[in-house]
Amino acid sequence: MSSPARLLQFRLVAALLVLVVGASLPARGQTLALTALSPSNTPAHVDVRGAAIVVHDARHARVFVLSDSLLWTLDLERNRWSDPLPLALPDGVSEGAYDVRRDRLVLWNGGVGDVYVWRDGQAGLTRVDHSSPHRTQFGHAGFLHPRTGDIHAFGGYGFWYYRNMITRFDRATGEWQLVPLAEGSPQPAPRIGALATYWAAGDALFVLGGLTGSRADGRQEPNASVLAPRPGLWRYGYADATWAHVGALPDPLGVQRRYPSIDPPMGGNLGAFSAQDTSRALWFVSGRLSAQSGGPAQDGAELLAVHLPSGRIEQLGRLDSASESLLGLVWDAPRRRLVVLRIAMAITRPLRPVSVYATPVAIVEAAEPAVSRGLAIGVGAVGLVLMLGVGVWRWSRVPTTGTRVPTTGTRPELDEGEVRVVTVDPAGQMSIDGDALPAAERQLLALLHDARDAGQPYVPADVIEHAVWPENGGPDYTRKMRNQTMRRLSERLASDAVPPDEVILSRRSVEDRRRAEYALGPSVVVTVSASGPSADSRLTG
Secondary structure, eight states, X not given: OOHHHHHHHHHHXXXXXXXXXXXXXXXXXOBOOOEEOOOSSOOOEEETTSOOXXXXXXXXXXXXXXXXXXXXXXXXXXXXXXXXXXXOOXXXXXXXXXXXXXXXXXXXXXXXXXXXXXXXXXXXXXXXXOOOOOOSOBTOEEEEOTTTOOEEEEEEEETTEEEEEEEEEETTTTEEEEOOOOTTOOOOOOOBSOEEEEETTTTEEEEEOOEEEBOTTSOBOTTOSSEEEOOEEEEEETTTTEEEEEEEOOTTEEOOOOOSOOOGGGTSOOOOOEEEETTTTEEEEEEEEOOTTSOSOEEEEEEEEEETTTTEEEEEEEXXXXXXXXXXXXXXXXTTEEEEEEEEOSOOSSEEEEEEEEOOHHHHHTOOTTSOHHHHHHHHHHOHHHHHHHHHHHHTTSOOTTOOOOOSSSOTTSOOOOOOOEEEOTTOOEEETTEEOOHHHHHHHHHHHHHHHTTOOOEXXXXXXXXXXXXXXXXXXXXXXXXXXXXXXXXXXXXXXSOGGGTEEEEEOSSOTTSEEEEEOTTEEEEEOTTSSOEEEEEOO
């Protein structure tokens, strides 16, 4: 048979396979036919008045459910719940993961800060950090690094601002640190309630969905009371410390974790959950039909499959029912199934039993989103051979595992920001838009600018206090004046796209982890005119 004939035969057979796979997947919004696992003994109960923590222990094939100061354990191999163990949580602890290498359960504060561990046989939690409650990342998206055992947390909310930074808990020092960001890298908008997963093969963090404050015109408003959904899929590469926008949720789906309460007054929506099949680089995510205003999610939870190397997102079907709501997702690798935990919502008592289900094997095996249902329909409508040829050509261009997916544009979700000019007159007086800077703010800006020019951008707090307030003794007074001046100068230089706390950055000193250091943020560029004592400061978003 000639080569063209063989190619035509191949395309026709492949087209039929595409149509069969497309027809086998549930239609969008159709409820998945889950298999009830029905453990033989008393199931776990969740108190919906507080937070419930669901953690998968892949090392021992079990799932932890922590609620109402009780730790329940589901044995996935024996399909049986253990008797609950008393395990009281400190105030604010609402996040957890299992450290497989070190064989321990790790729990941490919802706003980051205190970190605790628990091992089988322990009577209570052991605190392992040397930090205080930060209260800056409530509603963050977090994960535990499988190799280092460090916690990583993206975004969140605290002290009246939404965040888009990544922090890391360093086990060696017991402290939280800021994960570096390459200069010029795009960034996702600050947000709460997003989902995150770590893809080990590509050494990358993926963040999906969430909510962020915005004004009516769509610009970023860090302290807004109105929340808007974020549909984007973002990837942070640890090798080059850069973000990339690699995909988006199908409209009108949204991903929105609820924090910290799962009480029905929050809309009866327990939020979004996820689990990763590492062997196929598939991230299973629950999404919901969300109101564009950022209000409570509508309808049931939809199961999505995210193909991490390409950023493609496939919608598989509905996960919950009218009487039950989603509590958690677990990928059970030995049995190649997605385990679904749900709780009853149609009863009024606060303690509610946990139901356990598994997705059909055919659903998860067909979840590879190489060709979507829309393409399958397009093949039949436009012509099998022609459309399949285009589809094969496009699929051949998808990057392989570990390859960065190129993006268009610089900041898909952030404005470029407005230009602010700092003018210095011959007398040395600084002004912004005609408003003169007070002496303390002028001295602070000059000090941070000179330090950056000298190649040592971070200035310790005690150096700033001595330089700006040399005559005012007393640590409490100078610390208060420093904080006030930092805040006021940041607010003057901030734009709609850059929150004030990103204009002047703070970090903990390497020598003394209790001492703060400050530097001009990477978004601030100061240039001095060669013809005279003038300077401008430009914010680029």
